[in-house]
Amino acid sequence: MAEQVRAIRTRQAILAAAAKVFEERGYQAATISEILASAGVTKGALYFHFQSKEDLAFGVLNAQNQNLVIPDRAIKVQGVVDIVMLHTYRLQTDPMVRAGVRLTMDQLAQGLDRSGPFRTWAMPVREGLERAKSQGELLPQIDPTETADVIVGTYAGIQSMSQALTDYEDLVSRVTALLRHLMPSIVQSSVLTSVDISESRGQNVYNEAFAHSQSVPEAEVERAAG
Structure with a gap:
């Protein structure tokens, strides 16, 4: 049991070090040696958990x-907004999320398949929009699949702009501005008045989701998340 705990901690330390190096240097410039030095582990320990830089x-x-x-x-559009705002809060506060976004947006990352995160982000947004459409919350012409791609794509551009200009300090205000512009072209006006897109929404949703995750058995959380 103690060995298993040590292995988990070693893996977490390696991932945290890799996240730091990838965020600072980008995928192409990052080296295994830098990650080893940052993690403070041996090469053998690293390769026990990860076979390559791509891994x-x-x-x-x-x-x-x-x-x-x-x-x-109850209002399904609120769930879509909450996905966006939760990711925004975590992007500002979680180094692992920032590193993941840096990797996803890194066009110089040769040999790294960057398509997965875009699909991962688009899927729950699309599903939320489909539920909203079934409840009559969306304008008649809205196609959930197309709109999910638009939301994910425009968000990617907004977060990239925020990172370049202020290192994410103004991300929340930029994302709420994005939602104020997008939502009226997607959502019925009678529904939109009840949707919260305030700048404090992301942290509130994070606190709620974290508390919920602590009260639900781990296996159930994994089923819901997967």
Whole structure:
């Protein structure tokens, strides 16, 4: 049992070090030696858990997906907004999420498949929009699949702009501005008045989702998240 705990801690230390190096240097410039030095582990320990730099990058990309489940909302559009705002809060506060986004947006990352995170982000947004459409919350012409891709794509651009200009300090205000512009072209006006897109929403949703994850058995959380 003690060995298993040590192995888990070693893996977490390696991932945290890899996240730091990938965020600072980008995928192409990052080296295994830098990650080893930052993690303070041996080469053997690293290769026990990860076979290559690409494997490390996928580990970081997967580690950003905490088992945080947003409780179901009566207004389904609110659930879509909450996905966006929760990711925004975590992007500002979680180094693993920032590193994952850096890898995803890194066009110089040769040999690294960066498509997975975009699909991962788009899927719950699309599903939320489909539920909203079934409840009559969306404008008639809205296609949930197309709109999910638009939301994910525009968000990617907004977060990249925020990172370049202010290192994410203004991310929340930029994302709420994005939602104020997008939502009226997607959502019925009668529904939109009840949707919360305030700047404090992300932290509130994180606190709610974290508390929920602590009260639900681990296996159930994994089923809900997967």
